[in-house]
Amino acid sequence: MSKGALAIGAMLALAALVWWLAPARLPETWSEQEAALIASLSLATLSELPADPSNAVADDERAARLGQRLFFDRRLSTNGAISCASCHRPELSFSDGLPVAVGTGVGERHTPSLIGIAFSPWLYWDGRRDSQWAQALAPMETHFEQGAGRTAVVRLLASEQQYRSAYEEIFAALPAADRLPAAASPLGNAVERENWRSLDPELRAAVNRAFANAGKALAAYQRKLLPGRSRFDDYADAVARDRAVLPQEDWLSRDEIAGLGVFIGTGQCINCHNGPLFSNHDFHNTGILPASGQMPSMGRYDGISLARQDPFNCLGEFSDAEPGQCMELRFANDGSELAGAHKTPGLRTASRTAPYMHAGQIATLAEVMQHYNEAPVAMLGHNEAKPLGLAPRQLRQLEAFLGSLEAPVATAQQWLAAP
Ligand code: HEC
Numbered sequence: 001m002s003k004g005a006l007a008i009g010a011m012l013a014l015a016a017l018v019w020w021l022a023p024a025r026l027p028e029t030w031s032e033q034e035a036a037l038i039a040s041l042s043l044a045t046l047s048e049l050p051a052d053p054s055n056a057v058a059d060d061e062r063a064a065r066l067g068q069r070l071f072f073d074r075r076l077s078t079n080g081a082i083s084c085a086s087c088h089r090p091e092l093s094f095s096d097g098l099p100v101a102v103g104t105g106v107g108e109r110h111t112p113s114l115i116g117i118a119f120s121p122w123l124y125w126d127g128r129r130d131s132q133w134a135q136a137l138a139p140m141e142t143h144f145e146q147g148a149g150r151t152a153v154v155r156l157l158a159s160e161q162q163y164r165s166a167y168e169e170i171f172a173a174l175p176a177a178d179r180l181p182a183a184a185s186p187l188g189n190a191v192e193r194e195n196w197r198s199l200d201p202e203l204r205a206a207v208n209r210a211f212a213n214a215g216k217a218l219a220a221y222q223r224k225l226l227p228g229r230s231r232f233d234d235y236a237d238a239v240a241r242d243r244a245v246l247p248q249e250d251w252l253s254r255d256e257i258a259g260l261g262v263f264i265g266t267g268q269c270i271n272c273h274n275g276p277l278f279s280n281h282d283f284h285n286t287g288i289l290p291a292s293g294q295m296p297s298m299g300r301y302d303g304i305s306l307a308r309q310d311p312f313n314c315l316g317e318f319s320d321a322e323p324g325q326c327m328e329l330r331f332a333n334d335g336s337e338l339a340g341a342h343k344t345p346g347l348r349t350a351s352r353t354a355p356y357m358h359a360g361q362i363a364t365l366a367e368v369m370q371h372y373n374e375a376p377v378a379m380l381g382h383n384e385a386k387p388l389g390l391a392p393r394q395l396r397q398l399e400a401f402l403g404s405l406e407a408p409v410a411t412a413q414q415w416l417a418a419p
């Protein structure tokens, strides 16, 4: 190689190094439109808890306390070892740090955080439940989660004095525990299904009612789990007051601010991760490959039909809502474009809830950024996101920005452990 070529090579390498190390260049002020976008992400814009007309006890403190006990009670599982909190661990933002959940068996989905869950009109990655209380019933009957089964849940409520009096104070009389078989459920194994079929129809209806009420108490509890203010929120509120406030570093570092610029700008993240919880609560296909050994997930395409079939949905007999209050369910979209679409997760806890995506397919935030930058072709349906062509430094800045959302929960300590 000639000396000239060597010198040019060395200069290029030096230029690349300078570019790599140089502090991010920031504009002096956000544009009016940028400032409005930033302000729209602040927790200051979070609305009151949305009402849940399908759950008459959603805001009843007594129901929340009953729900809290149930949430941490391991007896609601076949092996006596798994509670909701085994997978939704308070110290991990109510997630579990695993790629896919492990309960009484191994599941296929990643455990999402529950912070701010009451704001989500649809539950689960595929939105197959339309209320928090309908969702809460499922793990108690899913054999690889807790699997206790319907009568076992109601038997526990009816047989333990503390549960029984708390329940009856809020709802109505429970059936006598000794009338209930230990294991009966329409969703269990062959024996449990047979036990369920042979149950007296009136008792079966009473069990369904009490089971639904247990879900409503669990929902009331989870409405307490709310996000706290982060450094980003202080910054966003300052920008809302004065958009020239930008190049200060009191709240965010230069890299975090630059990452915010990418998030609301060329990265287009804000198209889906918007509002104070960084989620539009809608379903999108972002080309996430299935976890190894799994079939590609149909996502919301299956989810909406499962939500419609669920006997515990907003229009069902256990709901406290008038049919006119079930707009989400009645008018939900169910087109084929929903194949492979999953719920947009909020990002406020993202820096602490690795791994990522519906089956924990992506291990680190750095790899998530890489995924969006490349926007691979989806195996099922089509990827709505387009390749971004961001520089490695911008990807790191995006990641740094997500770190600035970290904050403790805004929930009183008394709710964060078993009562
Ligand atoms: C074995 C671990 C495990 C247990 C036990 C468990 N969960 Fe979950 N939870 C998960 C997983 C995994 C998902 C996502 C599943 C899916 O989307 O298909 C989930 C989803 C949820 C969601 C929906 C979150 C969202 O963003 O849509 C809520 C709410 C929830 N669980 C509450 C509960 C409650 C209440 C209990 C106890 C009755 C419970 N979970 C028990 C693992 C668990």
Ligand code: HEC
Pocket (backbone or CB within 6 Å): 263, 267, 268, 269, 270, 271, 272, 273, 283, 284, 285, 286, 288, 341, 342, 343, 344, 345, 346, 347, 350, 353, 355, 356, 357, 358, 359, 365, 368, 369, 372, 384, 385, 398
């Ligand atoms: C088209 C809508 C859309 C866009 C644009 C989008 N996301 Fe997402 N994001 C989603 C959906 C949907 C998921 C869940 C996908 C899945 O699990 O299959 C997700 C998942 C994530 C996760 C994982 C969160 C978790 O708890 O598992 C992170 C982090 C994330 N997105 C960050 C970003 C960033 C940063 C950008 C911009 C570069 C971005 N997203 C752009 C819809 C979008």
